[in-house]
């Protein structure tokens with residue numbers, strides 16, 4: 188398939204390598220990167236592409252989606268930090284009768300990890316001694332905080348636990364309320380992404396951690412998602428792709 192890689196930064200370049208490994212060709216679009224072929228999303232730049240993969244910037248992505256949808260393109264959206272606009276984006280996808288798959292994290296491993304964390308939260312919810320908390324670490328170039336992955340993970344935990352109903356991401360300079368799930372963010376260095384959930388009792392701590400080793404796993408997931416979206420219309424999350432992989 189011929190892909191359009193929108194945003195030729197750290198992730199765009201990994202996706203280009205994975206696309207080549209998997210036998211795809213691609214066109215690159217980036218507002219500034221000197222090594223990208225095009226600066227803008229137009230019929231000329233992306234018209235020949237089967238699926239567009241966007242890893243750009245939270246402030247660009249919704250405008251990009253509107254342009255890609257208007258050109259009738261199916262999309263995979265990896266850019267994070269726009270989830271307040273989910274309803275608007277869904278209506279754009281439906282209006283233009285295109286396909287879109289989004290995820291705050293395209294690592295297949297982290298999406299399997301979501302399922303483990305949700306199952307663990309449901310188990311610990313039955314045991315009064317255990318509290319739950321979490322944190323995430325990302326490199327110093329990440330634009331948004333908390334990570335979209337942390338937001339999704341925290342929401343899944345509060346949905347699974349009757350004792351928790353409110354994720355709190357800010358620094359707490361007070362005691363957390365019993366119904367609050369504190370999920371903290373740390374930025375620095377070059378870590379491509381670590382998410383840890385802790386179940387903590389007076390007697391012990393059980394830690395579940397997903398640590399990305401490289402961005403390559405994220406790029407593999409994004410290209411697999413593009414292959415999945417080649418013939419699909421409508422609004423999809425990566426859960427649909429994971430369901431298709433694990434047979435649900």
Ligand SMILES: NC(=O)c1ccc[n+]([C@@H]2O[C@H](COP(=O)([O-])OP(=O)(O)OC[C@H]3O[C@@H](n4cnc5c(N)ncnc54)[C@H](OP(=O)(O)O)[C@@H]3O)[C@@H](O)[C@H]2O)c1
Nearest residue numbers: 194196197198217218219242243247265266267291292293
């Ligand atoms: N879902 C996932 O699995 C996953 C994984 C990793 C990263 N991400 C997210 O993906 C996004 C990109 O991450 P990254 O590390 O690759 O960032 P990056 O290295 O900064 O690359 C993004 C590139 O997109 C360019 N860009 C910005 N607006 C654009 C537009 N309208 N059209 C075309 N190109 C545009 C940027 O240009 P300028 O530098 O000039 O702005 C930059 O070159 C972030 O939101 C990040 O959080 C998601």
